[in-house]
Amino acid sequence: MNAIAEALFVAEPFQAAGDIVIDCNVNNIFYGDFLAVRDSTVPIEKKKITGFIGPSGCGKSTVLRSLNRMNDLISAFRFEGSVMYHGQDIYAKKVDPVVVRRYIGMVFQQPNPFSMSIFDNVAFGLRLNRFKGDLEERVERALKRAALWKEVKDKLKNSGLSLSGGQQQRLCIARAIATEPDVLLMDEPCSALDPIATRQVEELMLELKQNYTVALVTHNMQQATRVADTTAFFSVDISRGGRTGYLVEMGPTRQIFEAPREQLTKEYISGEFS
Amino acid sequence: MSDIDSTSRLEGAFALPQLDYQALEPRALKSGFLTSLTWIAALLASIPLFSVIYMLLAQGGTRLFGADVVEVLTGLPPAGFEIGGGIGPAILGTLVMVGIASAISVPFGILAAVYLGVLDPTSKIATTSRFLAKVLTGFPSILAGVFVYAVVVIHWGYSALAGGVALAVLMLPTLVLAAEEAMAQVPQKMKDAAYGMGCTQTEVIWKVVLPTGLPGILTGVMLAVAGAAGESAPLLFTALFSNYYISELAEPTASLSILIYNFSGMPFENQIELAWTASLVLVLIVLLFNILARLVGRPKV
Numbered sequence: 001m002n003a004i005a006e007a008l009f010v011a012e013p014f015q016a017a018g019d020i021v022i023d024c025n026v027n028n029i030f031y032g033d034f035l036a037v038r039d040s041t042v043p044i045e046k047k048k049i050t051g052f053i054g055p056s057g058c059g060k061s062t063v064l065r066s067l068n069r070m071n072d073l074i075s076a077f078r079f080e081g082s083v084m085y086h087g088q089d090i091y092a093k094k095v096d097p098v099v100v101r102r103y104i105g106m107v108f109q110q111p112n113p114f115s116m117s118i119f120d121n122v123a124f125g126l127r128l129n130r131f132k133g134d135l136e137e138r139v140e141r142a143l144k145r146a147a148l149w150k151e152v153k154d155k156l157k158n159s160g161l162s163l164s165g166g167q168q169q170r171l172c173i174a175r176a177i178a179t180e181p182d183v184l185l186m187d188e189p190c191s192a193l194d195p196i197a198t199r200q201v202e203e204l205m206l207e208l209k210q211n212y213t214v215a216l217v218t219h220n221m222q223q224a225t226r227v228a229d230t231t232a233f234f235s236v237d238i239s240r241g242g243r244t245g246y247l248v249e250m251g252p253t254r255q256i257f258e259a260p261r262e263q264l265t266k267e268y269i270s271g272e273f274s
Numbered sequence: 275m276s277d278i279d280s281t282s283r284l285e286g287a288f289a290l291p292q293l294d295y296q297a298l299e300p301r302a303l304k305s306g307f308l309t310s311l312t313w314i315a316a317l318l319a320s321i322p323l324f325s326v327i328y329m330l331l332a333q334g335g336t337r338l339f340g341a342d343v344v345e346v347l348t349g350l351p352p353a354g355f356e357i358g359g360g361i362g363p364a365i366l367g368t369l370v371m372v373g374i375a376s377a378i379s380v381p382f383g384i385l386a387a388v389y390l391g392v393l394d395p396t397s398k399i400a401t402t403s404r405f406l407a408k409v410l411t412g413f414p415s416i417l418a419g420v421f422v423y424a425v426v427v428i429h430w431g432y433s434a435l436a437g438g439v440a441l442a443v444l445m446l447p448t449l450v451l452a453a454e455e456a457m458a459q460v461p462q463k464m465k466d467a468a469y470g471m472g473c474t475q476t477e478v479i480w481k482v483v484l485p486t487g488l489p490g491i492l493t494g495v496m497l498a499v500a501g502a503a504g505e506s507a508p509l510l511f512t513a514l515f516s517n518y519y520i521s522e523l524a525e526p527t528a529s530l531s532i533l534i535y536n537f538s539g540m541p542f543e544n545q546i547e548l549a550w551t552a553s554l555v556l557v558l559i560v561l562l563f564n565i566l567a568r569l570v571g572r573p574k575v
């Protein structure tokens with residue numbers, strides 16, 4: 001057992017230049033007995049977009065959802081390692097995952113607005129946090145930042161579900177940023193969108209970077225090159241019968257795409273496997 | 275030309291497709307025959323329904339839509355050879371008892387449904403209670419009356435409260451199953467969104483699951499109410515009957531269904547007419563709640 005462990009590949013830790021908001025050190029992530037992700041160190045830099053790429057099933061979503069303890073909702077999930085958020089381990093016993101999620105917001109793969117009005121969708125988190133200030137102003141600001149205001153300002157009372165897919169996704173982004181979370185996790189936010197809506201959301205991400213730290217899972221390598229400052233490449237290790245994901249290489253996006261250090265990365269970005 | 279083999283066009287000569295309707299083609303004939311058959315069956319099936327409504331309107335309508343409608347709807351039931359009178363106490367009694375039943379069964383039903391549908395759908399308790407609720411929906415309603423007779427009436431006598439409890443027992447399973455179904459329909463991705471915003475489980479239930487499932491829950495409530503309003507057997511053993519307006523919940527109370535039962539067997543024209551009127555009123559009440567159920571049940575998801 002130990003001999004094998006010695007032989008396992010572990011990526012060189014990425015030395016980020018700027019401040020690190022979330023320092024994620026995965027030793028093992030299990031779903032029941034299944035080892036989904038092993039040995040991966042993924043620092044998330046402040047006010048940068050960190051992209052996660054890799055073949056499907058390599059654990060990108062699993063790692064991302066570990067960053068705000070979303071995976072705690074899956075009973076078989078088990079995390080070994082640490083996720084240091086401003087120096088505190090969010091997996092420490094005394095930490096309340098509900099509070100963690102208020103600081104580290106999330107945008108999902110499928111647009112998932114609530115079955116309530118556009119306004120109430122955006123105001124949801126503010127009301128949840130018993131926001132005392134000018135609700136309308138904050139809702140407007142969030143919708144403006146999410147580049148949705150012009151399209152919905154005359155129908156804020158309509159159901160969020162009446163919008164198109166791309167609009168729904170921007171509504172979900174507005175909802176996530178209305179409470180001004182510290183970090184925004186986005187799991188393939190454009191995979192359900194058409195190219196135009198995708199472009200809008202990408203522009204939005206670049207815009208959001210001014211104020212937020214973003215971690216973005218994408219299966220689209222062009223998207224990573226367009227928006228990510230730093231890219232983490234994950235892969236699946238199938239050599240030992242399992243399907244365990246791990247970090248292969250992490251670095252500035254340009255370096256990952258133009259001068260990858262690992263052969264696997266080179267093969268993946270040149271499209272030799274997916 | 276009707277039997278072109280459209281699957282073999284690659285093999286040889288290609289005939290121009292014949293796209294017009296072919297009324298006498300075997301498949302068209304068969305389809306037409308089956309369609310007419312379903313029409314006839316549907317027509318036959320609706321005959322009893324329409325005859326009941328016709329009878330009710332014809333027999334009950336004379337008094338309900340007549341000149342003395344106010345007396346009919348508010349008056350006390352007549353005795354023996356008396357003329358006039360009305361079904362006021364029975365209408366009020368039915369509404370009060372259905373109200374009591376809802377006040378008991380709606381909160382319990384929804385709470386139970388939250389447990390079954392959201393909190394722990396696969397636990398032993400949940401599967402057992404779900405199974406029991408399904409069994410109880412087919413439960414003969416008279417048994418609800420006997421049960422409440424044994425538990426409540428023997429100790430405290432006949433009363434509107436006992437009647438309400440019996441109706442609540444009947445409403446509960448329908449309600450629990452409808453509300454559970456409504457909440458189970460709330461997509462997981464919506465719940466994920468709420469958790470992602472930093473909701474506790476309680477907040478997810480109160481702020482997202484219940485409001486989203488509300489139309490379905492209300493439909494269940496309305497259907498359960500409509501069902502309970504028409505019940506007679508459980509009231510026979512619990513609320514009994516009264517000729518006067520209900521003045522307190524702890525006394526025997528009139529209800530439309532029992533009034534119909536009592537009056538239809540009497541040898542007096544006036545009472546029989548009132549029994550018909552009461553039937554029509556009851557059907558209208560049930561209909562009203564069914565319509566409300568459809569209105570509130572428009573899905574929003």
Ligand SMILES: Nc1ncnc2c1ncn2[C@@H]1O[C@H](COP(=O)(O)OP(=O)(O)O)[C@@H](O)[C@H]1O
Pocket residue numbers: 031034036054055056057058059060061062063074243245
């Ligand atoms: N809820 C779950 N229960 C069990 N296994 C899961 C669950 N979610 C993901 N997995 C498994 O974990 C591995 C990584 O999945 P995921 O993180 O979704 O990959 P990616 O997002 O890179 O496509 C996959 O093998 C997947 O089957």
Ligand SMILES: [Mg+2]
Pocket residue numbers: 060061062187217
């Ligand atoms: Mg994924």
